[in-house]
Amino acid sequence: MKNDEGEESRVLLENYRVLLKKALDYLWERIKVERREVKKGKRVITKVKVTLSKKEEVYKSLRDELEEVNVLASHYVDKAISDAYSVLRSWRRRAEKGKASLRKPKLKRVYVRVKSTLRKVEGESVRITVRPYEYITFSWSHTWFSPRVKGLELGEPVIKEDKVHLPFRHRLPWFTPLDYLAIDSNLYTLDAYDGEKFVTFSLRELYSLKFGMELKRGRIKSFASKHGRKGGKLMEKYSHRERNRVRDYVHKFVNKLLEMYPVTTFAIKKLNKQEMFQDADDKLSKRISRTVWRSIHRVLKYKAPLYGSLVKEVNPHLTSKSCPRCGRVSRKAGLSGVRGVGSPWTGN
Structure with a gap:
């Protein structure tokens, strides 16, 4: 839906960008990048391994640094740390595959995913805390999707400069399918x-x-x-x-x-x-x-x-050779008479 609270949400986004950038800078200084050459046939390929600091090891010191510059509610500090780790883990996956450079990832468009502790649902509107006793309210009572989400539970709203995304979900029973x-x-x-x-x-x-x-x-x-x-x-x-x-x-x-x-x-x-x-x-x-x-x-x-x-x-290892009934692994490369990649035989 359209973000009708542009001015108020812009304050939230700008200050959250400061927190997220500082968290990224802090974690980037502690990243370890290792390069090693691997021979593959006649070619020599350079493999890259990126190691991030464990969250529990740096969490307290990082949180203290962010609190010094934070002007928002305290819960946004925890969210900034989680988002910074999410950005770096995504960058690490691409960098290790050779799909991203080894330079620090840049923040282009910052958005805020609001934790459940920072929002309160009241009827067909949600009140989001920016600072203590300062709130932004978004209502979906007159939107096209209002009838379709009745009875559903609101997830974590995502606030952008021009739009607000409201995810809804079904409440499902907790059990293991037989x-x-x-x-x-x-x-x-x-x-x-x-x-x-x-x-x-x-x-x-x-x-x-x-x-x-x-x-x-x-x-x-x-x-x-x-x-x-x-x-x-x-x-x-x-x-x-x-x-x-x-x-x-x-x-x-x-x-x-x-x-x-x-x-x-x-x-x-x-x-x-x-x-x-x-x-x-x-x-x-x-x-x-x-x-x-x-x-x-x-x-x-x-x-x-x-x-x-x-x-x-x-893990697909040996699943094309394993019998689904007894678990025996065939010595053959694959089962005969099967078209395509793999076979209909799937591991237990």
Whole structure:
């Protein structure tokens, strides 16, 4: 929703930026970066390892430093420390993969995710504490989504300069689902095992959609290279269209899967495409690039609780060689008669 409290929220954002920047500077001075060379075939690759200070070791001294410059409620200091660690952990993952430079990450657009201790829900509005006895109130009583969120619980509001994001969630019972479904992600199918039988879910329609859009995007690239700005807009349009179609298919697919298997624990492989590309030839790499495994897994993870289900990511090591019934590991590289990457055999 639109941020109608621009002036008041700007004070909160500017002061929170000061806290977050100081926390980042403090932690950055204590980061250790190690480089080592690894021989991979005929190539020599430089590996980078980044070590962050443990939170419990620096928390007290960092908190004392932030309190000296803090003009907001005290809870924002704890939030700034958590956010600083979140920023650096995200940067570390990308830096160790070679996708980010080893320079300190910059704060571009600062937002504040308000903790539950700093907000109070009153009817169809939320009161957020800025300083002791100073508040900002946001109401959603006359918004388009007001009827759709009745009876739902408000999560942690996210305040930006121009917008306020209000996440709502269902209250779910705490229990462990008794049924389970082990899923193996292949090029054209999801092969699953429910303890009694194998089930195959076809992804050929999604694969064909990606393949068709890839051909169309190739023709548009040729056009864009000759028509400058007009071609760039056309390229952006079709890229946006592809993302929307893929997203729509994934959400509908996951909804049907969860309707078929409610109150179920889903076991899925934690796949890494980059490692697959290293071991595949050009033809197989193109096929792997058209898959959307992570999108399916991500949507499944956040929608599963709405159906009383859980999602567990497992290490893919030996899962394509293990028998789901007895656990025996086959000596063969893979099971015969299986198309795609992996097999319908999934570990216990």
